[in-house]
Amino acid sequence: MNRGASSAVGADVWSRTHTHHWDDWTLDSLVGAKVASGATVSLVVPARNEAATVGDVVTRVREALVETVALLDEIVVIDSDSTDETYAVATDAGATVHRSAEIRPDLGSHPGKGEAMWKSLFVTAGELVVFMDADLLDWDTHFVPGLLGPLLTRPEVALVKGFYERPGQRGSLDGGRVTELVARPLVALLHPGLADLVQPLAGEWAVRRSLFASLPVPTGYAVELAALVDTEARLGLQAIAQVDLGTRAHRHQALHDLGGMATQILAASLARRTDADLPLDGAVLRQFVLPGLVPADRVVPTLERPPAERYLP
Template sequence: MLDEVERWLERRSWSVADRSLDRILAVKHATTVSVVLPALNEEATVGDIVSVIRRELMSDAVPLVDELVVIDSGSTDRTAEVAAAAGARVVARDAILPRIPAVPGKGEVLWRSLFVTHGDVVCFVDADLRDFSADFVSGIVGPLLTDPGVDFVKAMYDRPLGDAPGQGGRVTELVARPLLNLHWPQLAGFVQPLGGEYAARRSLLERLPFPVGYGVELGLLVDALHTVGLDALAQVDVGVRKHRHQDGQALGRMAAAIYRTAQLRLSRGHLVRPRLTQFERDETGEGRRFVPRTYDVDTEERPPTADVAEYAHRRVA
């Protein structure tokens, strides 16, 4: 298996510098590209990301991106206003496919985005990135336009944690990477399996189920492997990713959702207890004590969009 991963790394692991924008644009032709930013209370960063994409990838000189959509999943700040002012089309999560009530979760937003975008290639970018570079988009879209054998591309990058280089991605190192190496060793070569920046052909995405929560990245990666095979998957080095980091409690919930996603794909069975109990120090009253807080672990997945009547009717139209 190690030899297979090494061969894959040689054939399907690139740098953003390996494909110039001129080369990508020369082969784009009629293929359309949609960029989707899932956003929840990201007014501090979403505008800059939208502005960079519009300025560097949506001009007459560089018409790489055809559609830029921010899916607002219930922000209570000015996320929607800032994104619209920067030039994105903003769509409220709850306005998409209202027949099916929306549930909280990143995967839910990504799944619904397929119903309101039209690109042949769909590129997902997290909305909390700082010092954003257009390379994050052109780097992962490039292989899909230049190589017809590639269907799914993840970005890879350094993830600093404060001043510590390479120490971000704690859930990746503690949960996702061990799971992939033990159970799906073909995917061991992915540097950032949980990264939120990836692109895929719509024809693949519409065939995949979407975990509604934090397990979406691992679920899509594993299901893409089983659907199109390792050689159709690739990764591109785009440099450094700076973003807002979660606290330890949030990371614990994320880890539980990712483990559950893996568990379902290993057994397709049922969780005995799809809940996670964590502890917080209670500073009120007499004495300091630990108080349990129990959270539901995401247990729902959305079906492939190709199986949803509204999506099929839209394609016919």
């Protein structure tokens, strides 16, 4: 049996035992598990120019604290070089807000979602960290307890991915273009053990701080896939779980922006499976714009931060 077939068999077993639904646990059972474990929980929302939606995300989570106050110990927004009112809107909504560039300035600053998530480890305290995107439009506050379920009830689980329907004009899985065209083929070819992850690039996920702090973190959009690949390599597939969170919608990005995201994901994946001579700090992506098919080169950052634990007390 070849490596891919063997991994697929293992993934099939994993899917039956490590796939959950958000309501598999009652709130009381999760609160009890949290109290028994003594764990603390941080919700982190990385945001860049999300003034239109970040306030609603924070407000809805805080309003739900009437029911889930014992699950979340802090709500932190990391503002990643926004040029709009993201910082002010998130602050007004009641979050603790930090500008990514101002966190540990001695370590420098880089643009990108992964950078904001890496920097969050220096300004949060939770032993469990829940990440949520700031551009959510159609979602519910059960996302938080759903993602925490496996971490609070299964000690062997270290990372939990959310998945959901993404309704659109072409059906319930509309959206996720980079997932279908880049991430899923990469998983099939290079990381087959992760094949049963429904949405490997989902922005809603949770992780034990000790694990995330020990991993290298791409500064851009490859952070989610890199965390999965590195967790499987280090701890095995049994350390990963996924939870059906129901329905999620967010604003779609322009096609040219998706090209940059795809480049970052390819770079992170290849860096973990080959000895290819990849650029350490950026790849030149040539795209063409209309009218006239004018070539436009852009440098796509591919930098990775070393494990944050190197800089933590």
